[in-house]
Amino acid sequence: SSPPSYQNGLWGHVGKTKTPEDVDALVGPRPGLKGEGHLFDRLSKNRDAVVVLDEIEKAHPAMINEFLLGVLGNGQMQNKKTGETIDIGKSIFILTSNCFQTMITHRYRQEKDDVAALESLHSSLANTIRTWVHSGVSASGKGE
Numbered sequence: 097s098s099p100p101s102y103q104n105g106l107w108g109h110v111g112k113t114k115t116p117e118d119v120d121a122l123v124g125p126r127p128g129l130k131g132e133g134h135l136f137d138r139l140s141k142n143r144d145a146v147v148v149l150d151e152i153e154k155a156h157p158a159m160i161n162e163f164l165l166g167v168l169g170n171g172q173m174q175n176k177k178t179g180e181t182i183d184i185g186k187s188i189f190i191l192t193s194n195c196f197q198t199m200i201t202h203r204y205r206q207e208k209d210d211v212a213a214l215e216s217l218h219s220s221l222a223n224t225i226r227t228w229v230h231s232g233v234s235a236s237g238k239g240e
């Protein structure tokens with residue numbers, strides 16, 4: 097099923113992309129395979145969309161390595177089947193994750209009045225996420 101659509105926004109539950117075929121259904125299949133990519137189709141019609149990719153830490157490695165790093169790196173998306181390329185440089189991508197939820201909640205409850213501690217937590221999380229994205233998630237391709 098295709099993700100829900102909003103006036104200028106798209107939502108994709110990428111945490112459910114467990115196989116390369118799941119990624120293909122979202123971003124577009126390789127030549128010779130059936131189907132269309134829901135995300136490519138919608139972005140080709142609305143190139144200044146806000147795209148929410150939910151539970152990114154659970155996504156199949158191809159979602160990170162083949163799609164996100166390439167798309168976010170060059171601002172273009174290619175339909176693997178047709179070769180058509182679209183400019184999505186005006187689109188906004190929001191990645192969500194619950195992978196640090198327990199740590200954040202615990203830390204916040206302990207130090208909610210300590211601004212310096214919360215700033216340290218923010219910095220630590222930002223560095224962890226930056227490292228995670230640059231490493232292509234992990235050697236196994238699975239989030240923590």
